[in-house]
Amino acid sequence: MRWGRRSRAVLCAVLAAGAAGCGGGSGGVPVVNLYNAPQENLAVIVERCDREAKGAYRIALNTLPRGADDQREQLVRRLAAGDPGLDVLGLDVTWTAELAEAGWIREWKGAHAEQAAQGTLKQPLETARWHGALYAAPYTTNVQLLWYRSDLMPEPPATWDGLMKESARLAGEGKPHYGEVTGAQYEGLVVWFNSLVESAGGSILSPDGEQVALGPPAERALGVMRAFARSKAADPSLSNTKEDDARLAVEGGRAAYELNWPFVYAAMAADRPEMVKHFKWAPYPGLDGPGRAPLGGANFAVSRFSAHPEAAFAAALCLRDPESQRIAATKDGLPPTIEAVYRAEGMAEAYPMRDAILKALRTAAPRPKTPTYQNVSTVTAVTLSPPAAIDPPRTLATLKELIGDALQSKGVLP
Amino acid sequence: MSEGGIAEGDAREVVSKGRAVLGEGQRAERRLGLWLCAPAALVMLLVAAWPVVYSVLLSFQRYDLRFPGEKAWIGLANYGTVLASPFWWNALGVTLLVTVVSVALELVLGMALALVMYRTLLGRGLVRTVVLIPYGIVTVAAAYGWKYAWTPGTGWLAGLLPEGSAPLTQHWPALGVIILAEVWKTTPFMALLLMAGLALVPEDALRAAAMDGAGPWQRFRLVTLPLMRPAIVAALLFRVLDAFRVFDNIYVLTNGAQDTSSVSVIAYHNLIGGLNLGIGSTMSVLIFGVVALVAFVFVKGLGASAPGEVR
Numbered sequence: 010m011r012w013g014r015r016s017r018a019v020l021c022a023v024l025a026a027g028a029a030g031c032g033g034g035s036g037g038v039p040v041v042n043l044y045n046a047p048q049e050n051l052a053v054i055v056e057r058c059d060r061e062a063k064g065a066y067r068i069a070l071n072t073l074p075r076g077a078d079d080q081r082e083q084l085v086r087r088l089a090a091g092d093p094g095l096d097v098l099g100l101d102v103t104w105t106a107e108l109a110e111a112g113w114i115r116e117w118k119g120a121h122a123e124q125a126a127q128g129t130l131k132q133p134l135e136t137a138r139w140h141g142a143l144y145a146a147p148y149t150t151n152v153q154l155l156w157y158r159s160d161l162m163p164e165p166p167a168t169w170d171g172l173m174k175e176s177a178r179l180a181g182e183g184k185p186h187y188g189e190v191t192g193a194q195y196e197g198l199v200v201w202f203n204s205l206v207e208s209a210g211g212s213i214l215s216p217d218g219e220q221v222a223l224g225p226p227a228e229r230a231l232g233v234m235r236a237f238a239r240s241k242a243a244d245p246s247l248s249n250t251k252e253d254d255a256r257l258a259v260e261g262g263r264a265a266y267e268l269n270w271p272f273v274y275a276a277m278a279a280d281r282p283e284m285v286k287h288f289k290w291a292p293y294p295g296l297d298g299p300g301r302a303p304l305g306g307a308n309f310a311v312s313r314f315s316a317h318p319e320a321a322f323a324a325a326l327c328l329r330d331p332e333s334q335r336i337a338a339t340k341d342g343l344p345p346t347i348e349a350v351y352r353a354e355g356m357a358e359a360y361p362m363r364d365a366i367l368k369a370l371r372t373a374a375p376r377p378k379t380p381t382y383q384n385v386s387t388v389t390a391v392t393l394s395p396p397a398a399i400d401p402p403r404t405l406a407t408l409k410e411l412i413g414d415a416l417q418s419k420g421v422l423p
Numbered sequence: 424m425s426e427g428g429i430a431e432g433d434a435r436e437v438v439s440k441g442r443a444v445l446g447e448g449q450r451a452e453r454r455l456g457l458w459l460c461a462p463a464a465l466v467m468l469l470v471a472a473w474p475v476v477y478s479v480l481l482s483f484q485r486y487d488l489r490f491p492g493e494k495a496w497i498g499l500a501n502y503g504t505v506l507a508s509p510f511w512w513n514a515l516g517v518t519l520l521v522t523v524v525s526v527a528l529e530l531v532l533g534m535a536l537a538l539v540m541y542r543t544l545l546g547r548g549l550v551r552t553v554v555l556i557p558y559g560i561v562t563v564a565a566a567y568g569w570k571y572a573w574t575p576g577t578g579w580l581a582g583l584l585p586e587g588s589a590p591l592t593q594h595w596p597a598l599g600v601i602i603l604a605e606v607w608k609t610t611p612f613m614a615l616l617l618m619a620g621l622a623l624v625p626e627d628a629l630r631a632a633a634m635d636g637a638g639p640w641q642r643f644r645l646v647t648l649p650l651m652r653p654a655i656v657a658a659l660l661f662r663v664l665d666a667f668r669v670f671d672n673i674y675v676l677t678n679g680a681q682d683t684s685s686v687s688v689i690a691y692h693n694l695i696g697g698l699n700l701g702i703g704s705t706m707s708v709l710i711f712g713v714v715a716l717v718a719f720v721f722v723k724g725l726g727a728s729a730p731g732e733v734r
Contacts, residue, residue: 078696082695082696085488085698086695089488089698107489110489110490111488111489111490111491111698112491193592194592194680194681195680246589248592249589249592380489380490381489383696383697384697387692387696394681418485418487418489418490418697418699418701418702419504419702420504420508421504421505421508421510421511421689421693421702422510422689422692422693422696422697422699423510423513423514423679423682423684423689423692
């Protein structure tokens with residue numbers, strides 16, 4: 010460890026010059042290194058916060074890779090090495106537990122925590138907690154909705170059964186009848202499964218994240234996934250479909266509806282303006298009635314190894330304050346976590362579906378909270394792929410075993 | 424590759440006559456030699472041996488970076504976990520399949536290319552340069568090229584397939600694409616090694632065989648191949664060890680989805696993605712073991728260490 014720190018210091022000295030990556034008290038204005046997923050107008054937000062800081066700090070914006078796995082990999086590698094060059098980290102909502110448990114991010118306390126929680130929606134705030142403590146400040150959130158063509162499906166069904174019946178009807182009439190879901194072997198498949206299990210009244214893990222729960226609701230959920238993948242609703246490329254493939258299938262006129270994040274609306278308005286007047290949204294379907302929609306989003310955390318944590322907390326708070334969230338929402342299509350922002354200027358035009366999002370957020374299903382989420386998610390996606398091959402009792406047994414191993418870091422990742 | 428000029432005449436004599444005949448001056452010289460190469464040996468030990476030893480030590484521990492408080496020595500439990508995991512055996516199977524199929528294809532194609540290049544009279548330099556292009560391209564860059572080529576929508580190759588097919592998202596087609604990318608990439612290397620081997624075959628022997636009435640195929644099979652044997656074995660050793668470590672192509676093309684992880688990819692996923700140093704190191708140690716075994720078989724069984732040696 011000591012040796013590691015010294016070699017880092019040497020490396021920093023060698024690379025010094027800009028000093029951007031090495032932080033340290035070199036005097037002058039502290040530079041807060043922000044690491045975030047690519048976001049087109051984040052620089053606008055950063056500039057605004059620099060102005061607001063009035064010389065208390067300066068934010069250096071560093072962009073992580075595009076894929077969530079690649080982002081996480083870069084962050085955890087550098088945190089595991091105790092890299093002092095990271096200050097504010099943009100985290101996917103599923104990483105909070107892992108980074109908190111490993112001791113790589115700082116707890117939010119006192120005035121900071123109060124400010125982060127003030128006016129923040131409950132579900133997104135919950136994703137920033139681990140073992141009752143706050144480890145990040147919610148920045149953006151996201152929920153999936155049912156997006157459908159009202160010219161084909163005037164009455165959107167509230168259940169998966171209803172969706173399959175609608176598809177069968179449309180197929181009988183020789184119309185586009187596919188329903189797009191994220192069925193490829195990746196995180197999106199886990200998101201779909203988790204939402205079904207929660208809609209059936211169950212959960213993947215126990216609330217403390219230590220035990221596998223699953224059980225009868227999970228078996229029902231598996232039955233629905235299998236039935237859907239074998240029904241008229243299933244696109245032949247279901248087992249390859251990710252979010253963007255689903256969007257393209259609807260825009261291309263092949264599918265009648267999709268379960269997806271709200272970005273599809275802006276994309277439809279841009280790509281197929283003639284189609285958008287029939288492009289409507291409805292609550293995420295469930296098993297016996299409306300379901301619990303998948304919850305997404307991103308939070309800001311402060312690195313344990315940051316050399317100037319006070320400046321980092323202040324910067325993170327500015328980066329997610331109402332005005333920053335309004336910019337992110339209206340310019341980059343990222344739904345805010347502060348409730349009041351939904352009524353802010355420009356939101357009605359950028360977010361015609363904002364009431365539906367707010368409503369869905371109240372019941373949205375968070376993903377399991379565990380430091381080993383990465384492992385749980387990977388083995389779940391492998392086991393559920395392809396959805397048409399699911400055999401509910403057998404698949405459930407495999408899931409229980411593999412997730413149980415993953416929780417104890419005993420499991421092997423494929 | 425060449426065996427000439429390895430040792431001076433008298434040094435070889437000393438070795439062959441045994442140790443007893445060394446004079447005082449020679450012994451001092453030898454001591455000095457040892458001292459002179461000691462720093463290099465030490466550095467080698469540090470950079471080559473220590474990481475291996477460290478991996479072995481890690482493989483006996485429960486060591487997950489996410490649970491720093493639960494670090495513990497657990498003996499062989501990690502080996503039990505890995506060897507009981509179907510994911511590991513699947514990865515080993517994929518690795519062996521990719522190794523055997525791609526090296527076999529490369530040997531045949533490489534031999535054909537070597538023959539063409541060796542006999543080319545016109546534009547010899549140009550032909551050799553052109554053939555080497557794939558080997559000169561960075562593997563990761565080439566892999567991205569293949570990835571986009573096989574992705575529906577962006578790819579010229581995917582466009583040739585029936586509508587809606589995405590070969591990289593299915594097990595066997597994905598494996599096929601991976602093997603293809605490997606073969607495309609390293610056949611030139613194989614051809615280059617084999618061409619060096621062709622130079623070992625004396626023209627006289629071929630002419631004599633032709634005089635005796637041997638056809639081209641007989642000359643190739645009965646004269647060229649046996650004389651090239653050392654070069655072929657060396658080329659195979661290089662390529663088998665290389666192919667067994669296949670990583671870049673799989674990482675870019677599928678990242679192990681649809682059961683296409685090789686042992687290197689699965690070790691990477693557990694070490695870097697899963698942050699599980701114990702399990703990941705166990706896999707690294709197992710990979711090291713297999714590579715050592717393959718090298719041993721080649722060197723001892725097939726005599727790859729001494730190309731040109733008369734057997």
